[in-house]
Amino acid sequence: MEYQNLLPRFLKYVQVNSRSDEYSDRFPSTEKVENFQKKVIMPDLEDLGLRDVHYNQQSGCVIAEIPATVDYDVPVMGFLAHCDTADFNAENIRPQVHENYDGKSKIQLGDSEFFLNPAVFPNLQNYQGQTIITASGDTLLGGDDKCGVAELVTLAEYLLAHPEIKHGKIRLAFTPDEEIGTGAEHFDVAEFGADFAFTVDGEAPGKLDWGTFSAAQFSLEIQGVNVHPAVAKGQMINAIQVGIDFQNQLPGAEVPEKTDGKAGFFHLTNFTGTVDHARLDYIIRDFEREGLEERKNLVKAIVAQMNEQFGSDRIKLQMSDQYYNMADELAKHMEIVDLAREAYKKQGLEINEDPVRGGTDGSQLTYMGLPCPNLFAGEENMHGRYEYTVLESMYKAVDVMVTMAELNAAK
Ligand SMILES: [Zn+2]
Structure with missing residues (x-):
């Protein structure tokens, strides 16, 4: 198994409370978010041996770089994941791993009175034989966006371990305060130094977001x-x-x-x-x-x-x-969307480009000069106690990013 550290890494991350607070006047909005970034994510990136690992004070982001393995010029690609979690109890999150789900049973959330019921959440039926991760009934899981966070770190680990994979320089950002809509406005596009980027903060495999309200x-x-x-x-x-x-x-x-x-x-x-x-x-x-x-x-x-x-x-x-709808601006950079589409296809995914009835950090970043569609991360039922993710979806998200890195260097 190539991504054997992804599950323990994800379980470690979700157990750290990093809930943001829309009524806060500090930035990042809570000490919890900042501690998660500085005391959990940063040491992990340093341990992996990534380049240029640092905390950017202005943007409230942990930044890191996966060095290129090719000696020719390749457009610099970035990936972003947000470290804060939504406005729901995140105290004492106890993730539950349900292996080999049968695709039809109800899943009890810990020993609580709450169940994930495929009659209520029909998406569950898509995951027969897969590993479902839930919270335990009284908290959210925090897969939004700890899925993305764990996937980015795993991408870095994998590419560093496989220097034979040809790719350009890849910049990573671990951002704050997406859930309260204030993180992206502080983003330091120039310092990040990517030509284009993707947030990794979406739903089931195949979902590709480049149209927003x-x-x-x-x-x-x-x-x-x-x-x-x-x-x-x-x-x-x-x-x-x-x-x-x-x-x-x-x-x-x-x-x-x-x-x-x-x-x-x-x-x-x-x-x-x-x-x-x-x-x-x-x-x-x-x-x-x-x-x-x-x-x-x-x-x-x-x-x-x-x-x-x-x-x-x-x-x-x-x-x-x-x-503003990022589609208007991305229309000038459709090769970026095409890169993601090509990677999804190579990974055997059916592409779902339904527009997002909301915004993403990418909506703002795109207008700040960093074209930034959103990739799936494997999040389901975001923002509440019924949140869950699927381990195989998370593997797929890493596969897609590896493929995108290769495709980007092949052009
Ligand atoms: Zn999110």
Whole structure:
């Protein structure tokens, strides 16, 4: 077995709590993430004998390099995996290894009352005869993205042990705070020094992500007029009602719970209020950049028209863009997507390029000058107690990266 250290490495990593915290004002957002990076990942990379292992203070990333085995110029490829885990209990994670799964039984999560049931999670049926790794019921597993982290380290170990494999220089980054969406903005593209890269943070083997939403957010602050209800007629302006009236003018079918595939939406994420004052927070998502602009313009028009009726700026709108569909930018670099496609095919995988109804770190990095699609890592049911991964999927992810390294040097 070529990747015999992958499983123990993964089990070691998931047991280290590295949960990020969206309410933190430090960077990386928690000491836990930083400790995992500096005290667990970095020593492992140093022990393997990788080149240029260091912590980049600005980006909050552990960086390392797999030296080239060829003496001609090859575009520098990078791989990234994020070290933080999602907003779910990560205290005392006890991974459970279920070998030779029969593809139909329920899997008990530790000795808890919770089960992974193939009737609820039909993907399980794809993994007959394979090794399923779960948590024990009261935590997440953290395979998102410790799968990617363990796969990158294993890739490095494998390539260092096989100098006969021809490949160029490969840069690795172990990033913080992906789950809270703030990690990528600090990324030091110049210091990383790759011509293109891939995040390794995806689902089942074959999944290849290079289309994402374009995204914006906005908030409304509404100033009401609070007078005693007994004498309110013609005078009171109930800020809560104004918020409801705004919400009701958005297209009611264009919400997350009623859309899928390539359809975008408006999503009200928070509504707090009194008669005197209300606040609404929204996110807007659309695969088309034009569609995003149209949605933003609709919001502006509704607010303008309501304020005009009030005769004052009772509704204050704040709006900002978050990230853009990486497909628009990657269209200029399709050879990168093709490299991944070719490697998937060589590995016998059926390619699934369904667009991501979300963003990835790669969405931001691509617009920061580092074209960066996302590869599968073998993650399933991310972000909760039902999370699991499949050992064979993780092996496949390493196989794909090795193949990509070879293909990249062969061109
Ligand atoms: Zn992830």
